[in-house]
Amino acid sequence: MKVVLVGAGNLATNLAVALQQSGHTILQVFSRTRQSAELLAERIGSSAVTALNQLSQEADIYIISITDAALSSFDYTAFPTHSLVVHTAGSIPMDVIPMERRGVFYPMQTFSRQRIVDFSQIPIFIEAATEEDTQFLTDFALTINNKVYRLSSADRLYLHLAAVYCSNFVNHCYAMSEEILRQHNIPFSVMLPLVDEVAAKVHQVSPREAQTGPAIRHDENVIRHHLSLLEDQPRLQEIYEILSKHIANDKL
Amino acid sequence: MKVVLVGAGNLATNLAVALQQSGHTILQVFSRTRQSAELLAERIGSSAVTALNQLSQEADIYIISITDAALSSFDYTAFPTHSLVVHTAGSIPMDVIPMERRGVFYPMQTFSRQRIVDFSQIPIFIEAATEEDTQFLTDFALTINNKVYRLSSADRLYLHLAAVYCSNFVNHCYAMSEEILRQHNIPFSVMLPLVDEVAAKVHQVSPREAQTGPAIRHDENVIRHHLSLLEDQPRLQEIYEILSKHIANDKL
Numbered sequence: 071m072k073v074v075l076v077g078a079g080n081l082a083t084n085l086a087v088a089l090q091q092s093g094h095t096i097l098q099v100f101s102r103t104r105q106s107a108e109l110l111a112e113r114i115g116s117s118a119v120t121a122l123n124q125l126s127q128e129a130d131i132y133i134i135s136i137t138d139a140a141l142s143s144f145d146y147t148a149f150p151t152h153s154l155v156v157h158t159a160g161s162i163p164m165d166v167i168p169m170e171r172r173g174v175f176y177p178m179q180t181f182s183r184q185r186i187v188d189f190s191q192i193p194i195f196i197e198a199a200t201e202e203d204t205q206f207l208t209d210f211a212l213t214i215n216n217k218v219y220r221l222s223s224a225d226r227l228y229l230h231l232a233a234v235y236c237s238n239f240v241n242h243c244y245a246m247s248e249e250i251l252r253q254h255n256i257p258f259s260v261m262l263p264l265v266d267e268v269a270a271k272v273h274q275v276s277p278r279e280a281q282t283g284p285a286i287r288h289d290e291n292v293i294r295h296h297l298s299l300l301e302d303q304p305r306l307q308e309i310y311e312i313l314s315k316h317i318a319n320d321k322l
Numbered sequence: 323m324k325v326v327l328v329g330a331g332n333l334a335t336n337l338a339v340a341l342q343q344s345g346h347t348i349l350q351v352f353s354r355t356r357q358s359a360e361l362l363a364e365r366i367g368s369s370a371v372t373a374l375n376q377l378s379q380e381a382d383i384y385i386i387s388i389t390d391a392a393l394s395s396f397d398y399t400a401f402p403t404h405s406l407v408v409h410t411a412g413s414i415p416m417d418v419i420p421m422e423r424r425g426v427f428y429p430m431q432t433f434s435r436q437r438i439v440d441f442s443q444i445p446i447f448i449e450a451a452t453e454e455d456t457q458f459l460t461d462f463a464l465t466i467n468n469k470v471y472r473l474s475s476a477d478r479l480y481l482h483l484a485a486v487y488c489s490n491f492v493n494h495c496y497a498m499s500e501e502i503l504r505q506h507n508i509p510f511s512v513m514l515p516l517v518d519e520v521a522a523k524v525h526q527v528s529p530r531e532a533q534t535g536p537a538i539r540h541d542e543n544v545i546r547h548h549l550s551l552l553e554d555q556p557r558l559q560e561i562y563e564i565l566s567k568h569i570a571n572d573k574l
Contacts, residue, residue, distance in 0.1 A: 138544060161536075161544050178512065180519055180534050185526070191515045219512070228506045231548050235499035236513045237520045238535030239565050240492045245529040247487035254480045260430065260471070261488045262525055263443045267432055268489045269521040273514055274437070277497040282432050283490030284413075292390060292413050296483050305568055312564060313491050316557055 071210060074098045074126055075116075077135035078106035080181035081158055085135065086114050088189035092213045097126045122148035131210065133158060133175060134167075141166050154203055160230030163223040164197050173198035173207050176226060180237050193217040195226055246306055278320075285317035323462060326350045326378055327368075329387035330358035332433035333410055337387065338366045340441035344465045349378045374400035383462065385410060385427060386419075393418050406455055412482030415475040416449050425450035425459050428478060432489050445469040447478055498558055530572075537569035 071094045075082050078101040086096055096116040101107035107118035119125065125132075125148050132155045134141065141157055146168050149155050156173040157166065164174045174197040179187055194211045196218060198204040204220060211218040221229065244265065248258040271280045284292035293314055300307035323346045327334050330353040338348055348368040353359035359370035371377060377384075377400050384407045386393065393409055398420050401407050408425040409418065416426045426449040431439055446463045448470060450456040456472060463470040473481065496517065500510040523532045536544035545566055552559035 138541065161547065179516055180523070182523075185523065187519060191518075193512045193515065217512075217515075221508075225506050225508065227547075227551060228502055229508060229512075231551055232499040232502040232508075232513065233516055234535055234548065234562075235495045235502070237516050238533070238537060238569065239495045239498075239561075240517075240520050241524070241529055241533055241535075242565055242569050243487045243491045243495060244524050245533060246491075247484040248529050250480055250484040250487070254477050256473075256477065256481060256484075258524070258528065260445045260469075260481075261484065263445065263469075264431055264485055264489050265492075265521050265524060266443075267439060268492050269517050271432070271434070271437065272493070272496050272510070272517060275434075276510065277493055277500050281490065281493055281497060283486055283493075285490060289390065295413065295479075296486065299479060299483055305571075309491075309564065309568065310486070312561065313494055316561065317490065317494050319557075 071095070071130040071213075072097050072128060074100065074129040074132045075110075075135065076100045076132060078103070078110040079135060080183050081177070082133075082135035083110055083113070083183045084179075084181045084187055084189065085133065085158070085177065086110055086116075087186055088214050090114050091189075094213070097129055098124075100125060125149070127153075129153065131156065138162050154198075154206065156198075156207065160233065161227060163227075164199065165223070171199065171203055173203055174223070174226065175207060175211065176221075176230075178229065178233055190215045191217070193219060195219050195221040195229065197221060197223060197226070246309065250306065281317060281320075283317070285314035286320070288318055323347070323382040323465075324349050324380060326352065326381040326384045327362075327387065328352045328384060330355070330362040331387060331389075332435050333429070334385075334387035335362055335365070335435045336431075336433045336439055336441065337385070337410070337429065338362055338368075339438055340466055342366050343441075346465070349381055350376075352377060377401070379405075381405065383408065390414050406450075406458065408450075408459065412485065413479060415479075416451065417475070423451065423455055425455055426475070426478065427459060427463065428473075428482075430481065430485055442467045443469070445471060447471050447473040447481065449473060449475060449478070498561065502558065533569060533572075535569070537566035538572070540570055 073094050073096050078099055096114055098119050099107050099111040099116050100119045104120050107120055111118035127150045132149055134157045138159055141162050154171040155167050155169045156175045158175055160176050176195040177192045179192045196207040196211055198207050325346050325348050330351055348366055350371050351359050351363040351368050352371045356372050359372055363370035379402045384401055386409045390411055393414050406423040407419050407421045408427045410427055412428050428447040429444045431444045448459045448463055450459050
């Protein structure tokens with residue numbers, strides 16, 4: 071397929087590399103920031119554009135990977151009227167795109183420009199306004215990997231919300247752990263085998279069944295002791311208390 | 323070394339397998355629950371005992387892996403007076419053991435009987451009452467792997483506390499995510515690539531620097547929207563709100 075990418079951020083960069091590896095042609099990379107557009111275009115041997123009136127009218131699909139806020143205020147008149155335009159955002163409804171042929175192509179992963187991830191492992195959630203375009207998007211996504219799911223805008227919202235718990239909140243737990251260790255001159259690297267095992271376990275066991283620790287054991291002695299160790303750190307103490315309470319209740 | 327294991331739970335089971343693979347001899351497995359003692363003893367070709375007066379007096383080291391509460395009320399007179407007795411608990415001081423030759427051998431990991439983990443990747447934190455026994459324990463631990471650290475009881479408390487954030491609280495975040503997905507008939511398995519990437523990232527980048535998501539971006543629109551999606555689930559909503567506030571403040 072001939073693709074035009076709008077955006078040159080973390081997701082766009084990872085997607086561009088994956089699309090190219092799957093044999094697609096990236097006609098252009100658009101970004102208002104010349105440096106970003108050129109950096110990505112160079113990386114994949116495409117051409118950079120920074121003005122919407124320079125957009126190629128020849129693409130089979132236009133993929134917009136920009137911030138949620140920018141999606142709402144984007145000038146969609148830049149696209150050819152009958153072309154398929156999709157965005158890649160988890161939390162924005164498909165209908166933010168005012169085109170007749172609109173859709174969503176949401177690869178659920180956390181992306182950095184510095185870390186090119188293995189796209190073959192990333193589930194892709196798609197949606198389109200017509201059955202024909204849904205099929206088109208499905209086939210397109212299947213050229214990248216075989217983890218392609220159809221999902222409505224309404225359910226995608228909840229998927230994105232669930233992803234916040236699994237990624238952003240999990241990472242913050244790591245960060246709190248790191249902070250406690252730092253105060254005792256212990257490097258965070260000692261935690262990595264534990265981090266890996268906790269992640270590996272939920273490949274086999276449901277998270278709810280995998281729960282261990284003082285809270286699920288109702289070990290009030292350890293919990294009280296831990297809270298007392300955090301006396302000078304009310305923020306960490308607050309999180310400890312509330313998460314332990316929820317784990318102990320085992321009601322979500 | 324000749325080893326007697328007191329306890330036959332998750333940690334004892336994993337440790338027994340690792341000790342045997344490192345060439346040590348497990349003389350006995352003690353547990354008050356006959357079935358547990360026999361199950362583990364059989365697994366490693368050792369003998370099961372259920373009464374303390376049957377404990378071998380010949381071991382070079384006695385390793386106690388029982389619950390924190392049981393450690394406090396244990397009858398330590400069962401051990402030979404001049405033998406080295408250690409426990410494996412993260413949150414209990416070494417001095418709970420009233421022996422002259424006492425110590426701690428704390429392998430920091432989350433253990434299940436059903437999942438034998440690779441002990442070569444698990445950091446082992448050791449402590450003993452004398453320099454001689456500290457060296458003995460170090461050498462002993464080094465037969466299992468090369469991630470051996472000396473750590474005082476005081477610092478081990480904080481290490482254990484930090485581990486609660488990295489494992490129990492992380493797992494609870496997975497569980498909350500699973501619950502949201504369940505309500506929308508989406509299997510938790512779609513989250514696994516994200517789970518793996520979030521864990522993999524902190525091998526390279528400090529958790530604090532790795533933080534992504536609406537809270538660190540101060541994206542109030544998404545946060546408000548997510549909170550409204552959780553209106554009927556006050557527990558999940560409370561956690562979302564408090565973790566987002568902490569991430570946004572970026573103060574721990």
